[in-house]
Amino acid sequence: MRISLLAAAAALFAAPSVAQPQAPPKLLVVISVDQFSANLWDEYRTNFTGGFAKLAQGAVFHNGYQSHAATETCPGHSTILTGAHPARSGIVSNTWIDQSVQRSDKDVYCAEDERAPGSSSSSYTVSPIHLMVPTLGELMKQARPGTRSVAVSGKDRAAVMMSGHVVDQRWYWTGQKFATDNKSAAVPLVAGKVNALAAAGLAMDRPPLEPTSFCQAKARELPIQGGGKPVGAGRLARKAGDQAAFRASPEMDGDTLALAAGLVDEMQLGRGADPDILAVSLSATDYVGHTYGTEGEEMCLQLTELDRELGDFFAMLESRGIDYAVALTADHGGLDVPERLQTVGVKDAGRVDPALSPATMGATLVKQLGLSGPGLFGTGSFGDFWVDKSLTLGQQTRLLGAAVAAYRKHPQVEAVYTAKQIAATPMPRGSPVNWTILQKLRASYYPGRSGDFLVVLKRDITPIADTSRYVATHGSVWDYDRRVPVIFWRKGLTGGGEAPVDTVDIMPTLAAWMGVPIAPGSVDGVCVASVASCPAASASRPERGSR
Numbered sequence: 001m002r003i004s005l006l007a008a009a010a011a012l013f014a015a016p017s018v019a020q021p022q023a024p025p026k027l028l029v030v031i032s033v034d035q036f037s038a039n040l041w042d043e044y045r046t047n048f049t050g051g052f053a054k055l056a057q058g059a060v061f062h063n064g065y066q067s068h069a070a071t072e073t074c075p076g077h078s079t080i081l082t083g084a085h086p087a088r089s090g091i092v093s094n095t096w097i098d099q100s101v102q103r104s105d106k107d108v109y110c111a112e113d114e115r116a117p118g119s120s121s122s123s124y125t126v127s128p129i130h131l132m133v134p135t136l137g138e139l140m141k142q143a144r145p146g147t148r149s150v151a152v153s154g155k156d157r158a159a160v161m162m163s164g165h166v167v168d169q170r171w172y173w174t175g176q177k178f179a180t181d182n183k184s185a186a187v188p189l190v191a192g193k194v195n196a197l198a199a200a201g202l203a204m205d206r207p208p209l210e211p212t213s214f215c216q217a218k219a220r221e222l223p224i225q226g227g228g229k230p231v232g233a234g235r236l237a238r239k240a241g242d243q244a245a246f247r248a249s250p251e252m253d254g255d256t257l258a259l260a261a262g263l264v265d266e267m268q269l270g271r272g273a274d275p276d277i278l279a280v281s282l283s284a285t286d287y288v289g290h291t292y293g294t295e296g297e298e299m300c301l302q303l304t305e306l307d308r309e310l311g312d313f314f315a316m317l318e319s320r321g322i323d324y325a326v327a328l329t330a331d332h333g334g335l336d337v338p339e340r341l342q343t344v345g346v347k348d349a350g351r352v353d354p355a356l357s358p359a360t361m362g363a364t365l366v367k368q369l370g371l372s373g374p375g376l377f378g379t380g381s382f383g384d385f386w387v388d389k390s391l392t393l394g395q396q397t398r399l400l401g402a403a404v405a406a407y408r409k410h411p412q413v414e415a416v417y418t419a420k421q422i423a424a425t426p427m428p429r430g431s432p433v434n435w436t437i438l439q440k441l442r443a444s445y446y447p448g449r450s451g452d453f454l455v456v457l458k459r460d461i462t463p464i465a466d467t468s469r470y471v472a473t474h475g476s477v478w479d480y481d482r483r484v485p486v487i488f489w490r491k492g493l494t495g496g497g498e499a500p501v502d503t504v505d506i507m508p509t510l511a512a513w514m515g516v517p518i519a520p521g522s523v524d525g526v527c528v529a530s531v532a533s534c535p536a537a538s539a540s541r542p543e544r545g546s547r
Contacts, residue, residue: 024514025325025490027270027317028277030136030506032077032158033306034286035474037333038062040294041485044303047214051310052303055328055489059531060496064486066332067432067502068443069454071474071481072381074110075444076331076503077161077281081135083507083523085443087427090132091161095121095379096449097386107379111157126172126181128160133523135164136507137277139516146274148267152260154252154283156181158331162279169267171259173252173283175243178259190262198255202246208235209250215300222296222339225351228467231337232296248287250305256282257313270322275514282306286334290470293337325513327506330484334474338462349460351467353412356455358385365402371395376403381475382463384451400452407455415456417441422454427524432482433500440477488531495530509534 042062045052066076068086070093078084078091086092091110098108105120112124119125137149151163156172160181163170169185171178177195180187211219219233238245246252260280263269269276285302292298317324335341341349354360362375376399377386385403387396400418407416415437428439435443441454457463459478464470474481486501488509504525511518512532527534 024275025270025323026272026275027264027322027324028275028510028514029317029324029326030081030162030277030279030510031310031326031328032080032162032279032281033328033330034073034155034158034281034283035289035294035332035334036285036330036484037294037480038064038483038485039333039480040299040303044300047212047304048307050307050312051314052307054311054314055326055487058326058487058489058493058496059528061486061499061501061528062496063433063498063500064329064484065432065479065482065500065502066330066484067428067435067440067482067504069437069440069456069477070383070444071332071476073155073286073331074157074161077158078131079503079506080329080331081137081162081279081507081510082131082133082164083136083504083518083525084133085427085504085524087443087445088133088524090130090446090449092444092446092449093379093381093384094157095381096384097377097379097451098449099377099386099389106377109157111160126156126160128163128165131161131164135162136510136514136516137162137279138164138166139511139518140275140277140514141166143516144274146272148269148272148276149279150260150263150267150269150276151279151281152178152256152263153279153281154247154256155281158281158283159279162281169263171263173247173256175247178255188263188266190259190266194255194259194262197258201251201255202243203240205240206236206238206245206249206251208237209301209305211235211297211301212304215297215304218295218300219297222337222343224337224339224467224471226465226467228471231292231298231471232340234292234296234298236298236301244287244291247284248291249284250302250309251284252287253282253284253306254309256280257309261313261316264317264322265320270317270320270324281331289334289472289474293340293472294334295336295340325490326488327510328485328487328489329503329506332474333479333481333483335460335462335472335476335478335480337472338460341460346460348458350412350462351465352382352457352461352463353410354465356382356407356410356412357465361403361406362388365399365406369395369398369402371399375399378451381473382457383454383475385453385455387452404453407453412458412461413455414458416453417456418453419445419447419450422450423447431500432502437477440482488528493531499530501528 107121113127116125153159338349358378366375
């Protein structure tokens with residue numbers, strides 16, 4: 001097993017004395033485990049012995065939902081600490097098309113400022129400007145000026161969406177080091193120390209991890225269609241300097257938690273007069289899922305190591321005597337590789353027909369209709385498609401009609417809806433369990449950013465044909481992508497159960513913990529009454545986690 005970088009970083013600072021706990025926790029820790037589906041939680045729960053096992057003693061809702069359709073990193077993270085669906089927050093996907101931007105690259109990244117000179121969707125200026133609502137950290141700082149808000153992540157978009165527009169420290173992995181967009185804040189000493197430790201680790205070969213018997217039982221090599229390498233029986237060994245392998249391994253999560261732990265000590269989080277909030281997004285599970293799928297030995301090793309790292313992190317907080325509370329969830333779930341799904345009886349599992357890509361379909365339809373140009377645009381993820389605005393309005397209408405008809409005829413397509421149809425649909429309310437496809441799409445729809453039409457693939461169709469980079473993904477309307485664990489932990493708190501909760505319920509519930517008022521009508525979520533003493537105006541409905 002790899003020596004914990006978290007333990008090394010924690011030793012950089014001496015443990016201070018602290019005051020006795022008060023009614024609200026002195027440090028609120030909000031953790032997102034990227035691509036940690038409720039299916040994975042259910043499967044591994046009895047095998048956890050570290051941090052996950054500790055949280056399992058709290059209030060656990062294994063039927064949590066990222067209830068919207070856009071089950072991607074940016075939208076998912078935006079719901080957790082804003083209480084807002086993408087339809088309110090404006091974060092409709094990781095990337096969208098804006099044909100009006102004054103640059104040749106019309107893709108707009110969710111966490112960039114496209115107005116900045118030289119910014120592009122792939123080489124961008126990190127910014128929270130697209131997030132249209134405040135985060136809990138911002139509201140805590142408004143209520144108590146002494147509150148510090150800190151975010152750490154393996155992805156910039158996750159850190160941005162969990163912390164928002166006003167933050168004291170925000171750090172994220174760039175591929176080579178942890179960096180920040182918060183140029184006005186003093187650089188903490190621990191950032192340089194953790195970066196040095198991470199660089200030293202990356203410069204060395206990583207030997208294979210030793211699997212537990214549970215993980216060994218999952219080892220079965222599978223061939224992958226579309227040019228990808230076999231998966232299923234890898235032990236996450238890495239050659240020196242391999243940044244992609246570093247990212248898709250427990251190493252990156254260990255380094256992220258090490259930086260979080262160092263910031264807790266250097267900033268004395270949880271030990272001031274006002275409570276602090278620390279948002280941590282752990283990204284490696286997502287990269288492991290994309291690279292190897294969700295049900296092989298690789299994912300088992302990742303979750304086993306993350307369980308240990310989280311245990312170390314919580315032990316560090318307790319060794320400092322900090323009165324802390326935790327909320328943990330995920331930004332989305334994920335679908336395993338179709339090659340493995342087929343071996344366990346999911347006969348309809350498969351990879352998307354390349355003819356359905358917007359580039360291919362657009363070229364086909366433009367030729368059929370006698371038009372010019374690309375016809376259709378997409379961002380690489382399946383869902384939102386845009387019609388070329390350089391065409392006349394009449395041509396756009398013809399192309400839109402032809403595209404909707406063509407997609408609806410394809411056997412891999414479940415449904416197609418135009419932006420007009422989605423916008424005319426009322427926002428869904430209540431339990432997310434039985435929302436229709438159209439309601440899920442409505443919760444993700446934001447005018448000016450969402451596509452001209454949306455294509456929904458059938459269940460168990462993986463929208464990756466070329467597997468040379470990734471073999472599995474997420475982003476669908478189906479529950480394997482929507483359903484995530486939602487866990488609240490504080491000493492003495494128990495509960496949870498089968499009742500469904502929505503990730504937009506996390507923020508108002510935590511606001512009740514922290515005594516932060518929420519303006520009526522400003523969020524989509526409701527306070528979970530079995531977890532917090534909810535204000536009367538925001539108490540949860542019976543189906544939202546009540547006992």
